[in-house]
Amino acid sequence: MATAAVRGRLIWQTATVTSVTTETDAVRTIGLDVPDWPGHQAGQHLDVRLTAEDGYTAERSYSIATAAGEPVAITVERLDDGEVSPYLTEELRAGDQLELRGPIGGWFVWDTSDGGPLLLVAGGSGIVPLRAILRHRQRTGSDVPARLLYSSRTLADVIYHSELDQCRDGVEVSYTLTRSQPPGWTGYSGRADAALLGKIAWPAGQHPLTFVCGPTSFVEAVAGSLVALGYPAGRVKTERFGGT
Amino acid sequence: MVALDGNSIGGLLLEVFGTDMTAAQTICATCGAAAPVAETVVYLRVPGTVVRCRTCGSVLMIIAQIRGMSCVDLSGMSALDTGQGG
Amino acid sequence: MSPPVSRGFRHFRRPAAGEQDRVPPGQYVAKGFPVLSAGPTPHTPLPEWTFSIRRAGETLKAWTWDEFQALPAQDVTVDIHCVTRWTKLDTMWRGVPVDTLLGQVEHDAPYVLAFSDGGYTTNLPVQDVTSGQAWVAFGYDGQPLAAEHGGPARLLVPHLYFWKSAKWVRGLELLDHNQPGFWENYGYHIYGDPWRQQRYAGD
Numbered sequence: 001m002a003t004a005a006v007r008g009r010l011i012w013q014t015a016t017v018t019s020v021t022t023e024t025d026a027v028r029t030i031g032l033d034v035p036d037w038p039g040h041q042a043g044q045h046l047d048v049r050l051t052a053e054d055g056y057t058a059e060r061s062y063s064i065a066t067a068a069g070e071p072v073a074i075t076v077e078r079l080d081d082g083e084v085s086p087y088l089t090e091e092l093r094a095g096d097q098l099e100l101r102g103p104i105g106g107w108f109v110w111d112t113s114d115g116g117p118l119l120l121v122a123g124g125s126g127i128v129p130l131r132a133i134l135r136h137r138q139r140t141g142s143d144v145p146a147r148l149l150y151s152s153r154t155l156a157d158v159i160y161h162s163e164l165d166q167c168r169d170g171v172e173v174s175y176t177l178t179r180s181q182p183p184g185w186t187g188y189s190g191r192a193d194a195a196l197l198g199k200i201a202w203p204a205g206q207h208p209l210t211f212v213c214g215p216t217s218f219v220e221a222v223a224g225s226l227v228a229l230g231y232p233a234g235r236v237k238t239e240r241f242g243g244t
Numbered sequence: 245m246v247a248l249d250g251n252s253i254g255g256l257l258l259e260v261f262g263t264d265m266t267a268a269q270t271i272c273a274t275c276g277a278a279a280p281v282a283e284t285v286v287y288l289r290v291p292g293t294v295v296r297c298r299t300c301g302s303v304l305m306i307i308a309q310i311r312g313m314s315c316v317d318l319s320g321m322s323a324l325d326t327g328q329g330g
Numbered sequence: 331m332s333p334p335v336s337r338g339f340r341h342f343r344r345p346a347a348g349e350q351d352r353v354p355p356g357q358y359v360a361k362g363f364p365v366l367s368a369g370p371t372p373h374t375p376l377p378e379w380t381f382s383i384r385r386a387g388e389t390l391k392a393w394t395w396d397e398f399q400a401l402p403a404q405d406v407t408v409d410i411h412c413v414t415r416w417t418k419l420d421t422m423w424r425g426v427p428v429d430t431l432l433g434q435v436e437h438d439a440p441y442v443l444a445f446s447d448g449g450y451t452t453n454l455p456v457q458d459v460t461s462g463q464a465w466v467a468f469g470y471d472g473q474p475l476a477a478e479h480g481g482p483a484r485l486l487v488p489h490l491y492f493w494k495s496a497k498w499v500r501g502l503e504l505l506d507h508n509q510p511g512f513w514e515n516y517g518y519h520i521y522g523d524p525w526r527q528q529r530y531a532g533d
Contacts, residue, residue, distance in 0.1 A: 011259060014334050047255035050336040054344060056358060056415070057333070061252055081362060091338045099333050104254035106264035107282035216246045238283065240249045245365040245478065287368055291413050291493065292516055294368040301370065308516045310530045315517050 012049060017096045018071070023159045026078040027125065028089045029065055032098065034072050042067050042136035043109035043129045043211065043239075046074065046102030050084060060084040063129040063213075063239075064103060067136035068111075075159065077125040108211065108239045110136065116144035116209055117202050121192060121222050123151045123214025126241060127159050130213055134164075134171060146171045149200045151192045151218065153179040174200050192218070194225040204230030209237075216240040250281035253293055256307060257281070260314045263326065271323040274302035281324075295320075345417075352409055353417050354524035360416035365478045368512065372447035372477075372498050379482060381466060382501035383435050390435040390504075395482070398466075401426045406465065408488035410495070411524040423486055424469030428459040431466065432502070439504035443511055444485050447498040451511035453520070454487065454494055459502075463489055466499060491522040491529070 019031035040046075045063045060083075062074040078089040092098070110118070110133045118137075120130040127150055137146060148167075152158045154177055164173050176188035176196060188196055202208040210231060212222045219240045226236050250266055257265035266282040277299035284304060285296040292308035297320070304320040318324060345353035353359060382392040393401070405424050411417045443453045458464070467486040468475050475481035480497030487494045493513050514520050519528040527533060 012333070045251070045254070049333065050339045051333045052339045053335050056340075058339075059255075061255065087336070087339050096337055097334045098336070101255050101258070104258055104264065104266075105251060105282075106254075106267040107280050108251050108266070216248065238249060239251045240247070242246050242248045242252070242288075245367050247370065285370075287366075289414055290366045290368045291513065291518070296369065303369075306516050308513075308518070310517045317516060 012099050012101050015072075015098050015100050017092055017094050017098055019094055020092060023075060024157055026089065026157075027075060027159050028078075029073050029075045030088060030092065030098075032072045032074070032100070034100065037072055038103070040064050040066075040068060040072065040103035041105075041109040041111060042132040044103040044105040045129070046072070046100050046104060048074075048084065048088070049099040049101070050087060051099070058084050061104070063132070065128050065132055067132055067139050069139065070135065075125065075128045075131075108213075108237050110209075110211065112137070112140050112142040112144065114209060116146060117206055118144055118146040119201055119208045119210040119226075120146065120148040121151075121197070121210065121212045121214075121226075122148065123192065123218035123222070124153070124157070124241075125159065126212075126214030126218070126239070128213075129239065130211055131160050131163070133211065134167060137171070138167075138169075143170055145202075147200060147202065148173045149176065149192055149197070150174070151176045151178060151214070153177065155182050155185075192222055192225075194228060197222065197225045198229060201226065201229060201231075204232075207235065209235055211237050211239075213239040214241060216242065245287065247296075248286045248288060250284040250286055250295065252286050252288060253281075253295070253307070256293065256309075256314070260307070260316055265324075265326065268324055268326045270297075270304055270321050271325075272297040272300060272302060272304060273320055273322040275300035276322075349419065352419060354411055355527050356415060357411055357417040357524065358415055360412075360418050363418060363421075363479065364412070364414075364416060366412070366414065367478075367497065368450060369448045374447050374482070374498075374500075376482060380500065381431070381483070383431065383504065384501060385437065385439065385504040390437070391431075392501075393431075398426065398483070399468075401430055403468075404465065405469075406486075408486070410488050410492050413491040413493055413518065413522070413524075413529050422471050423465065423467040425465030425467030425483070425486055427462065428464040428466060428485075428502075429462065432456070432460060435504075437504050439506060441505040441508045443503040443505055443509055444494075444496040444499050445501055445503060446484075446496045447500055449512075450496055450498070452485075452494050452496050453505070453509055453511045453514060454490070455508070455521075456504075458490065459485075459487060463487065489523075491519075491524050493518065494522050 015034040021029040065075040287294040295305040376395045468483040485496040
């Protein structure tokens with residue numbers, strides 16, 4: 001196949017930050033007013049570009065935290081050695097401008113017509129696009145059965161905790177805490193390994209549609225376990241988050 | 245460095261191709277494996293972007309952004325199909 | 331139309347007074363040591379590792395890991411410059427000078443192509459990897475070079491952009507003509523002098 005050189009189309013636009021909400025100690029949800037936003041689907045992301053006064057630029061991708069039709073928001077986890085996330089979570093304020101490009105993604109998306117049953121498996125900040133999917137499911141009144149397994153280090157790291165606890169109407173949410181559990185913890189402990197997935201996941205015979213999101217190592221371990229449970233790879237969609 | 249997947253270059257490919265490419269099917273020219281772009285192995289900012297086949301590890305695509313131009317080499321793929329007749 | 335400046339955004343820093351003549355144009359001073367790779371980290375076991383000097387398909391000279399470790403090595407402190415705009419000052423390495431390696435073969439080749447595990451290559455003039463300007467480095471910051479940074483050994487050529495300092499290097503191919511390596515084939519500069527900002531072909 002060929003080689004080509006293409007001048008990039010001008011698809012960056014400038015948004016205004018409407019709110020910065022604390023989700024957990026290291027995590028913020030940033031509400032955005034995007035003048036020419038074409039609308040988005042659950043599961044999509046957008047790219048953010050920061051420009052320093054001296055012209056230095058940095059770009060990163062962040063999943064959209066809201067359902068189709070809701071105002072655009074991203075949820076960002078501060079990484080200690082990050083280049084962009086410390087700025088977005090600690091410096092950015094309502095009224096600031098943010099350059100962004102999106103919505104992006106045609107694979108890791110869910111709409112009600114895609115059906116289910118849905119299996120959503122999140123590691124850490126991988127919960128963001130899956131929460132958008134659950135919000136979309138609720139807003140559309142979909143009755144597609146859904147199960148979420150959400151792996152976090154500690155209870156304090158669980159993002160959207162109270163919102164997820166209120167899920168009902170065909171949504172079953174399970175948490176696993178990998179590093180420490182509070183006294184009286186009734187959820188799961190330890191990694192989302194094959195044994196835990198085997199307990200939670202839909203039987204393969206129900207032809208579930210799966211979305212797995214989180215750090216690369218998490219996604220690959222979970223995807224491998226699901227394939228071993230008989231899930232066809234084509235019905236397991238993955239999105240890997242990296243570091244900085 | 246931790247590898248990502250083709251979702252992470254969705255924006256870059258949107259700029260280059262003018263449409264979402266994460267759902268486009270690739271065929272690896274080395275091993276013949278088919279996969280959506282979203283499921284390929286991606287190394288970012290290396291300085292350029294290197295996209296590899298998840299099955300055999302061969303390079304599928306390289307994107308180098310040079311002086312505002314995106315230079316795309318697709319020679320590692322024998323097909324890239326958006327399924328839209330174009 | 332220039333992009334909006336992100337209020338309060340700074341990360342890599344501009345050179346401080348006293349550093350300016352050590353930081354090439356367009357570069358910023360990095361805090362950490364970013365890891366950038368075009369592929370998965372190779373893991374060649376040391377008993378299988380060799381470094382060879384080749385020419386026209388023939389191996390002129392090769393060293394096993396033990397033989398390589400027995401060569402005289404140097405500790406050097408150098409500044410390194412990545413084409414992605416970060417510069418790291420005062421990095422400490424231990425390695426065998428390329429002069430020592432090339433000195434053990436008879437040749438008159440003007441160019442080399444460094445080749446690495448995983449298929450990466452990069453090309454350099456011989457005169458840029460000799461006269462004390464290049465090493466095959468196996469130690470960083472007093473420790474064995476970590477795999478993510480190119481260990482067990484990488485090429486170290488600090489006066490050129492760091493993509494020329496091939497990680498996981500396994501040898502040098504002597505060439506009559508300057509043959510572009512991996513990134514040079516995709517539009518990066520054939521020589522790569524950071525002081526002349528030779529980032530891309532044609533710069």
